Amino acid sequence: MARLFVAPLLLALLPASAAADTKTCVAAHASAQREVKAGRLKQAAQSFTTCGSDNACPEQLRAECAELLEKVKASVPTVIFSVIDGKGADVSSVKVSVDDTLLLDGLDGRPVELDPGKYHFRFVLPDGLELSVDALVREGEKNRVVGVRAPEEKAPLASTPHAATGPTPVEVPPKPAPASTPVGAWIATGVAVVGFGTFGTFAMLGNSDKNKLNDCAPSCAESEHDRRDSLKTKFLIADVGLGVGAVSAIVAGILFLSSGPSEADRRAKKEENRGLSFNATTSGGQLLLRGRF
Numbered sequence: 001m002a003r004l005f006v007a008p009l010l011l012a013l014l015p016a017s018a019a020a021d022t023k024t025c026v027a028a029h030a031s032a033q034r035e036v037k038a039g040r041l042k043q044a045a046q047s048f049t050t051c052g053s054d055n056a057c058p059e060q061l062r063a064e065c066a067e068l069l070e071k072v073k074a075s076v077p078t079v080i081f082s083v084i085d086g087k088g089a090d091v092s093s094v095k096v097s098v099d100d101t102l103l104l105d106g107l108d109g110r111p112v113e114l115d116p117g118k119y120h121f122r123f124v125l126p127d128g129l130e131l132s133v134d135a136l137v138r139e140g141e142k143n144r145v146v147g148v149r150a151p152e153e154k155a156p157l158a159s160t161p162h163a164a165t166g167p168t169p170v171e172v173p174p175k176p177a178p179a180s181t182p183v184g185a186w187i188a189t190g191v192a193v194v195g196f197g198t199f200g201t202f203a204m205l206g207n208s209d210k211n212k213l214n215d216c217a218p219s220c221a222e223s224e225h226d227r228r229d230s231l232k233t234k235f236l237i238a239d240v241g242l243g244v245g246a247v248s249a250i251v252a253g254i255l256f257l258s259s260g261p262s263e264a265d266r267r268a269k270k271e272e273n274r275g276l277s278f279n280a281t282t283s284g285g286q287l288l289l290r291g292r293f
Contacts, residue, residue: 025057029065032072040115041076041139048072077137078111082147083123095124111143123148185255188248195245199238206234 032047051057052065081104083091096104098119104112116139122132131148209231 025051025061045072075140076113077141078113079144079146080111081107082145084149086150086153093126097122181259182255185252188252192245192248195241198241202234202238206231
């Protein structure tokens with residue numbers, strides 16, 4: 001606003017009778033420019049309007065105030081508030097506060113002038129629900145929509161009327177899915193079978209060699225020493241097969257037992273086997289008590 005020097009110059013040239021009125025115009029002119037620098041554009045617009053519309057002000061000063069007023073108006077940002085309820089409908093009966101100061105007592109869709117800056121807007125709906133939002137309002141920004149939306153309301157479950165002649169249906173809870181046997185249990189079972197089979201086979205072969213050595217003892221031929229070494233190897237393999245089979249059988253048993261129904265499934269099964277139900281018909285009703293005793 002480099003035209004500030006014009007006002008003092010006009011004040012010096014005017015006669016003393018108009019000095020008082022002109023001094024008021026000059027003060028309004030200077031105040032408006034200070035407000036512009038401070039970012040208070042709405043207050044600046046009011047001051048420029050005062051000095052631009054006062055007929056007591058010199059014509060040149062009024063023209064300058066009017067020109068500066070148009071520039072300030074172009075810089076004043078405006079916002080349009082919007083509130084949507086939980087059903088997706090617009091709400092107009094809303095109190096809008098900014099920084100704990102009431103700004104609007106209702107919405108009409110028209111823009112509202114604000115000074116540029118950061119704001120915390122609070123909206124109070126007719127049912128008492130409070131919503132808030134932070135927004136940075138920029139200089140020169142026009143018709144910016146600042147809106148909030150209430151949490152979506154869940155629609156009630158639709159109930160279908162039943163025929164008067166039919167029985168009242170009773171909701172049956174879904175049965176829990178049967179627990180599946182883990183693959184590891186079957187693998188352990190296969191290993192156990194192979195282990196026991198290995199034990200049986202090599203135990204039989206070892207016993208056969210042992211019987212042959214017993215038949216020729218104590219004067220067995222030198223060639224029977226190889227049979228003795230083979231006998232030890234076969235019994236060793238049989239022992240290993242027995243150990244592997246036993247361990248695998250234990251593991252398979254644990255896996256099969258752990259794959260049974262859980263405690264929750266057992267409780268659900270018990271609840272399924274007992275209960276009280278009522279079937280209504282046009283000729284009367286049936287009261288059913290179901291359970292295990």
